[in-house]
Amino acid sequence: MKNNKGIFKKPYLYKEAFVLTAFILLLGFCVEIITGSKGVVIPSLPQNIHILLGIIVIIIFTRIILFRSYFFKWITSVPVSVSAITGMGVLVLIMALVPQTESTSSFVNVLGLNHMSSNWAMISIGFFLLYNLGLVILRRVSKLTVKNAIFLLNHLGLWIIIAAGTLGSGDLVRLKMYVLENETPEWRAIDKNEKVYELPIAVKLIDFHIEEFNPEIALIDNNTGKVVFDDDSKVQMIEENQEYFLKDFKIVIEKYYNSAMRVEGNYVQFHGEGSVPAILISVYNKSNVKIGTEWISSASNMMSPQLMAITDEYSIGLLQPTPKEYSSDVVLFSADGTKTNAKIEVNKPFRFKGWKIYQVSYDEKRGKWSELSVLELVRDPWIGVVYIGIFMVLIGSVCLFWIGKKETK
Amino acid sequence: MIWEFFTYFGLSSLFLWTISAVVVYIPFIKKSRNKISIILASLGVLSLSVFICILWIQLERPPLRTLGETRLWYSVFLPIIGVFSYIKWKYKWFFSYSLGLSVLFLIINILHPENFSKTLMPALQSPWFVPHVVVYIFAYALLAASSLIGLKGLFQLYKKKIEVQSLKLADNLVYLGFSFLTAGLIFGALWAKEAWGHYWTWDPKETWAFLTWIIYLIYIHISYNNKQKPKTQLIILSLAFVVLLVCWLGINYLPSAQNSVHIYSN
Numbered sequence: 001m002k003n004n005k006g007i008f009k010k011p012y013l014y015k016e017a018f019v020l021t022a023f024i025l026l027l028g029f030c031v032e033i034i035t036g037s038k039g040v041v042i043p044s045l046p047q048n049i050h051i052l053l054g055i056i057v058i059i060i061f062t063r064i065i066l067f068r069s070y071f072f073k074w075i076t077s078v079p080v081s082v083s084a085i086t087g088m089g090v091l092v093l094i095m096a097l098v099p100q101t102e103s104t105s106s107f108v109n110v111l112g113l114n115h116m117s118s119n120w121a122m123i124s125i126g127f128f129l130l131y132n133l134g135l136v137i138l139r140r141v142s143k144l145t146v147k148n149a150i151f152l153l154n155h156l157g158l159w160i161i162i163a164a165g166t167l168g169s170g171d172l173v174r175l176k177m178y179v180l181e182n183e184t185p186e187w188r189a190i191d192k193n194e195k196v197y198e199l200p201i202a203v204k205l206i207d208f209h210i211e212e213f214n215p216e217i218a219l220i221d222n223n224t225g226k227v228v229f230d231d232d233s234k235v236q237m238i239e240e241n242q243e244y245f246l247k248d249f250k251i252v253i254e255k256y257y258n259s260a261m262r263v264e265g266n267y268v269q270f271h272g273e274g275s276v277p278a279i280l281i282s283v284y285n286k287s288n289v290k291i292g293t294e295w296i297s298s299a300s301n302m303m304s305p306q307l308m309a310i311t312d313e314y315s316i317g318l319l320q321p322t323p324k325e326y327s328s329d330v331v332l333f334s335a336d337g338t339k340t341n342a343k344i345e346v347n348k349p350f351r352f353k354g355w356k357i358y359q360v361s362y363d364e365k366r367g368k369w370s371e372l373s374v375l376e377l378v379r380d381p382w383i384g385v386v387y388i389g390i391f392m393v394l395i396g397s398v399c400l401f402w403i404g405k406k407e408t409k
Numbered sequence: 410m411i412w413e414f415f416t417y418f419g420l421s422s423l424f425l426w427t428i429s430a431v432v433v434y435i436p437f438i439k440k441s442r443n444k445i446s447i448i449l450a451s452l453g454v455l456s457l458s459v460f461i462c463i464l465w466i467q468l469e470r471p472p473l474r475t476l477g478e479t480r481l482w483y484s485v486f487l488p489i490i491g492v493f494s495y496i497k498w499k500y501k502w503f504f505s506y507s508l509g510l511s512v513l514f515l516i517i518n519i520l521h522p523e524n525f526s527k528t529l530m531p532a533l534q535s536p537w538f539v540p541h542v543v544v545y546i547f548a549y550a551l552l553a554a555s556s557l558i559g560l561k562g563l564f565q566l567y568k569k570k571i572e573v574q575s576l577k578l579a580d581n582l583v584y585l586g587f588s589f590l591t592a593g594l595i596f597g598a599l600w601a602k603e604a605w606g607h608y609w610t611w612d613p614k615e616t617w618a619f620l621t622w623i624i625y626l627i628y629i630h631i632s633y634n635n636k637q638k639p640k641t642q643l644i645i646l647s648l649a650f651v652v653l654l655v656c657w658l659g660i661n662y663l664p665s666a667q668n669s670v671h672i673y674s675n
Binding site: 078081085086088089092095096100165172174213216231235322324325326345348349356358360378380383390393400 | 608
């Protein structure tokens with residue numbers, strides 16, 4: 001009977017809901033095409049607050065005026081919610097499958113499929129989701145029961161995250177700052193389009209500090225130059241006074257210099273730019289006969305690596321040590337005369353005058369000796385609101401775990 | 410050498426789980442077979458958990474960085490889910506299935522021994538690392554279990570005899586799995602804000618994680634008032650699993666995702 005119902009005949013169920021969503025998506029793509037597929041730029045304060053208030057007004061208006069209409073019953077029904085979520089899912093799927101970079105396909109470019117996060121279709125479905133979700137919340141919030149409270153936490157929390165996250169991005173500023181040790185304080189930073197900004201705060205880098213893991217010893221394939229990863233040949237970290245086994249070979253460390261320089265075939269301890277970790281190894285074959293004793297080292301920006309060939313097929317090499325931690329000791333200045341010392345480390349950003357400063361990277365070619373520190377400065381005034389939404393959804397999901405799906409018989 | 414230990418722990422868990430999965434079906438010890446299988450399965454969990462602890466201490470970092478390391482955790486969580494579900498709902502096939510899946514992951518790890526390097530990049534040295542990854546592993550284990558019930562349900566539907574109980578079990582597992590999935594997604598966002606400056610950057614893994622979240626959200630809403638046909642629910646559940654697999658594994662092979670911070674390191 002449902003199959004012969006035709007379309008837009010009551011009761012409105014999934015067919016009608018998906019038609020509505022398809023229309024919303026189509027509308028969004030049309031606007032995208034008409035505006036030359038340049039994408040949407042979310043406005044900053046105060047326009048984004050005006051938009052937010054506008055959305056809230058439209059939702060409340062619908063609730064008050066249209067409460068008893070069939071439209072209200074339908075627009076807050078499960079099929080419409082499912083279709084709205086599916087609509088968003090379709091756009092996210094496009095984002096997952098189409099590379100979000102420059103494209104040579106005119107189909108992709110005209111529809112803006114390579115910048116889905118700023119595509120008008122995303123805005124269109126976003127508004128529709130907020131509208132549907134907002135009305136669903138208002139419809140459900142009648143009595144204060146435990147079940148309704150959990151519903152509210154999850155749904156209102158999500159509403160806040162979507163609204164604040166999207167509209168708040170208009171006020172989000174993320175800038176990269178390149179600072180060199182012992183130079184005058186830097187107050188300029190660049191955005192992702194390499195536009196230069198002058199900031200009301202300045203950063204002076206006192207010291208960039210990096211600690212590396214010990215180097216790792218590995219077997220190298222002579223033909224491909226690549227590391228051999230086999231069941232009997234593993235990459236192993238050098239620790240003092242240990243034997244290492246790679247395939248049938250036993251490697252004994254005779255000397256280990258954390259920081260050395262190659263001088264006429266030999267290695268001397270040297271603590272300066274261009275230095276490398278170097279080890280003097282004795283290699284024994286499976287009959288415990290010594291094949292040789294030689295130095296091996298990794299590479300630096302001033303020296304090539306040193307390997308030890310042990311057979312026609314294999315050599316033993318020392319891999320580049322990887323960073324363990326890195327941080328910047330800085331002095332921060334602000335336009336109002338405030339001055340603060342800070343240590344900015346990966347995973348430990350520093351807050352200063354409404355900015356959050358992150359340790360991002362450094363001059364990797366110079367490694368340990370980098371005098372350059374790359375910092376990221378972020379301003380995100382709406383983050384507090386987003387956190388409220390996140391907190392609500394987190395509690396809501398814990399409650400969901402606790403209560404599960406109760407039988408409603 | 411930590412990988413030499415692994416064979417002992419791995420094989421003992423493997424034997425314990427295989428025997429447990431079989432014992433639960435043996436007809437002539439009906440009175441005690443439940444207890445025996447549960448004890449055997451729990452001993453298997455204990456054995457592998459001890460190995461993970463030793464590994465954590467030896468590596469001086471949480472063993473959650475590579476695909477092989479996370480497989481160990483799956484092998485621990487799946488039997489736990491199997492034991493609890495068996496105690497609560499008494500499904501023998503599900504119990505054996507979760508043990509079987511664990512054994513499969515263990516066999517993969519035994520055949521492809523890990524490198525277990527001590528290195529861990531600075532961005533991963535965060536108190537969020539363990540909660541984010543562990544919660545996700547638990548979510549995936551629960552959702553994979555529910556989706557496979559979905560596949561079994563489709564098979565039953567084809568044979569024209571659907572078990573309503575199966576659907577209820579799938580639903581319950583989805584609710585549980587989804588709450589962990591949501592928590593995992595949120596932990597990732599909170600961590601990203603501390604490590605990388607923003608909580609959401611549409612990284613390929615984030616995009617697919619969001620897609621996985623969306624499709625399970627669709628399933629929850631479609632099955633909300635149980636008015637849907639079982640067939641629709643089961644198809645969506647199976648489709649959701651495909652998305653989950655792409656998010657978990659497919660990412661590492663997609664060319665567009667090679668620059669993601671989420672690629673398992675070698």
